[in-house]
Amino acid sequence: MAFSRRFKLLFCALGIFVCYFHFGMLQEKITQGQYGDEKNSEKFTYMFTLVFWQCSVNYLFAKTSLLTVMKQGEDSTPKTYYAISSLTYLLAMVCSNMALQFVSYPTQIIGKTGKPIPVMILGVLLGKKVYPVRKYLFVFLVVIGISLFIYKDGGMSKKQPEGQMAFGELLLLLSLTMDGLTCAVQERMRSEHNSKSGHMMLNMNGWSAIFSGAVILLSGEFFEFIQFLQRHPSTVWLITTFSIAGAFGQYFIFLTIADFGPLPCSIITTTRKFFTVLGSILIFGNTLTYRQWLGTFIVFSGLLLDALHSIDKSSKKNVVK
Incomplete structure (x- = not known):
């Protein structure tokens, strides 16, 4: 059983890495x-x-999977949980995407590696979780690395005015906070109702589509978007492949959350971001200063140490390693 769980976690991690690398590019x-x-x-x-x-x-994608290959029975999770987690999930994605208008992509990626921080804080406050001391030490390494990366060595930061950079960083902070709230609600769903991956993916995205659809219709953004596509039809293919890669990646994310919990999932997703940063540098010509490289190394060292010490105990329910 232990071997099969490790293999399944490895399979989920590989799916997340491949799909979200393409998604990130x-x-x-x-x-x-x-x-x-x-x-x-x-x-x-x-x-x-x-x-x-x-x-x-x-x-x-989730609806088709549940009707064909991923039959998971009835779902007892209250709609209220799905609605709340969908709202925070939606706001996290929007803030993260908006931040890219003010900061570079590597900065956004490194900023988002701080996701375990709000996950831990809100896990303690809302989920009454207990974490070992070394968990706090590893997360402290992540904080130090992010601080070195963002504040503020020049390099990429000079490409944007300081006010715009600060606003972009504020959006990243809001996105991380929403990520933490989402994970806290997901942990409650998982512990109280044994929520399955397909049901979580179906309902959270359904509610998020309703919320975001209402926003774009009421604000008029949808009609401006259609006009943009008419001016630049090649964007249709980019958005289509972007969404498909995200759908497959999210399938692996919800599968990981349902079977192993939100924190191991956040460790996997933040680790894959290291390779996304490298891809962004190699493909799009982004550059990092020496201080930012040091910060990147510290961030992913903390994440790797955390993963090595916690992955074998990820199946425990009361103490998340």
Whole structure:
């Protein structure tokens, strides 16, 4: 049983790595690319619409899976839990995407590696979790690394005015807070109702599509987005493949959450971001200063140490390692 659990966790981790590496490269291309010629260039700014399409594809993927290969029976989880977690999940994605308008993609990725911090804090406050001392030490390493990366060595930071950088970092902080709330609610769902991965993916994305759909219709963003696609039809393919990669990646994420809990999942997703940072540097020509490289090394050292000491005990329910 122990071997099968390790193999399943490894399989989920590999799925998350592959799908979200492709997802991350497309995300940077969509949100930070220039569209049109030099005289009439513009950027993609329709973040709620992008999230709406992403959640809609995820919902259809989950619905199809539950009807075919992933039959998981009845779901006893209250709709209130799904609605709350969907709202925080939606806000986390929107804030993260909006931050890319003000900070570089590697900065966004490193900032988001701080996800275990709100997961731990809110796990203690809301989920009454108990963590070992070494967990706090490893997370402290992550905090130090992120601080070294962001504050503030020049390099990529000079590409944006200081006020815009600060606003982008605020959006990342809000995104991390929403991530922590989402994980806290998911942990409650998992412990109280044994919520399954397919049901979580279906309902959270369904509610998120409803919320984001209402926003883009009431604000008029959807119609502006359609006009953008008419001016730049190649974007349709980018958004389609972006959403499909996200759907498969999210399937592996919810599978990991349902079987091993939110914290092991957050460790896997933050570790894969190291390779996304490298991909962004190699493919899109982003550069890091020496201090930012040191911060990156410290961040992922803390995450790796945490993973090595906790993965064998991830199945425990009362003490999350």
